[in-house]
Amino acid sequence: MLVIHYDSTFDGFLSVVFEIYRQHLDVGDIVPVRPYGVAQSVPTDLFLQPFRVESDEESARRLRRAILNLAGEDVFAVLDAAFRSEEPGVEMKIFAYLRKLFAGDDPAYARNPTSEEMLPLFCIARSVRREQGFMLGAVRFCKAPDGMYIAAVEPKYNVVDLLAPHFRSRFPNGRWAIVDMVRRYGICYENSRTQLVSVADPAAIAGIERADSVARMWKSYYDSMAIKERLNPELLRRCLPVRYWKHLPERQVDASSLVIGGRNSEKRGDNGLGGANLPSAVARSRSIALTHAGT
């Protein structure tokens, strides 16, 4: 039994499946090696032998064509979306589906959304798509000194490159970039061309984020929109989970208390942020950003 490592791209995963079929591998688990995040926190199984498969464009293309022929485009889109969830074990779930699909026992199997293997993938894909839709609204651009609009986001799933078509049709003449701070890459749109870019120094973006005066105006408008008689923090947290607050100017502590400067607020620790009743997670992440700006 093997545990197969690959480079965490979708093409890489397709190559893995291709190799499994080509070499008749006996696979126990498929584990991505990600360039970011916690390095291999998943405990490796003692009884599985590690095996590395390199991403290969040609084999990925062949497998993709096979899936499209057997199952069709929308099923392939579901698999792609489910893969983007990056959930531990999602590779094996997709592989289980593909195995039954290629076995060809039941000709209608490919189209059945409620089969044992498809239904979990379908539900994961649904939440990835919901996240994608949510991100369309939760991206917040700020204007850099050179006139480019830059947004930092931390989506739960790997959906940033799916946002490009929406923003391209919205700002066709602008220059903008959306950066995934966790996965350290982003999309950049300039001169009517979209590119994938990698980000070396995320702290630089946090600096621009605070310098925008329109953001302060937006924040005070946001505060005045709440009806005090109807305050409902629970509903707010359900609609706008706390993990997104970090990059939303309207959910930050009042701007005036932030301009104090990195060093001071660092010494004062939490006191500089204590005035607002934010959950500690956000307060903490904010002070981390300040430390970056100070050093």
Added chain:
Amino acid sequence: MDLREKLNILGDAAKYDVSCSSSGSSRCAPKGGFGCGCDAGICHTWAADGRCISLLKVLFSNACKYDCAYCVNRRSNDIPRATFTPKELIDLTMEFYRRNYIEGLFLSSAVVGSPDNTMELLVRVVKELRTVHHFGGYIHLKAIPGASARLLFEAGLYADRSSVNIEIPSDSALQYLAPEKNYESIYRPMNYLAERKIGYDSDHARHSPKFLPAGQSTQMIVGASGETDLQILRLSAGFYQQQQMKRVYFSGYVPINADKRLPAISSKPPLLREHRLYQADWLMRFYNFRHDEILDESNPNLDVDLDPKAMWALRHPEFFPVDLQTADYESILRVPGIGVKSARLIVSGRRFSRIRLETLKKMGVVLKRAKYFIYHPDTPASLRRLYPEMVRPFLVAKKRPEQLGLFDNFVPALPGALSR
């Protein structure tokens, strides 16, 4: 007065308008400009009260000449007054839009001078946004009751959605609370826009300009006067059918003014009632319910403990249990706990394999409610008929047991022993 202060005053004055949707328009970005519509609508953020904010919702001015009892901007209230200049508002909209804070502009206004005068100001802002700045974002424009047809038509050419608020669900109560308004003045712009839109849609050519692509909406205040839920639903069903409304909003009355015609200022807004009305509204819009199915003369109010769908189900035991393998889509939709998405998944999945209980659980069906209303081979014989009076206690949310205080009724054995 600086712009930030103005924005706060005029945003604050507009916040009681409930409408926030940005759906229904798929306008493309104009040539040389920016901004487009998104057909499904996009929520950008949520305020501290949990209501979504997708549009920059402001009044153009809050210096109103009317004196409606329920309104925060009435002329007898002592509040700071402000008015935007068109340039300020346009710059603000575009700056916010470029940063993706908003999906577009929701522009309303208090009545300044005459209705025509006010409407003209609003149309001017919107026209400049569209024609000078080539702004393609979503625009929701209020139609001012009493404005002339020419201005309304022009508004329809530039806006994506328009709305006139009916405010109070009955004409007599409206005239009592808002002496300067009546149903006739509200229905006239509404009907005019509805007729023009229908006329426009029927001879629509490929490149003809759009006319209110996202249709109309309206809003009524719930709990300020004594209407029943049946009256409210009947009225909104009428709007959906006759005026082709896209949405009817309900706003639970928030006591902002001390006025002897209204509920006391200390009373809580009827949030649960508002919630139930929205649930009923959803049943009418997405679940093919008619308003007279949800409520009738014998029970004119929605059940506070049960959602309207479960309430309907318990009043119609003859309809259940529904067999998920064979029932048509419309009947599956009527099962409490099964929504539109699950119903579609069931219908497309059952062609391949039987739908079992664990499949339903994985789909996200609320089995806690649905299990009493569906038929499947594993159903015990005792549950194959629906006995409403037996099922009802299972559906009603259990009251949390109250924690009693340990010393509430404590009588010391020796009087004065504690104080010593």
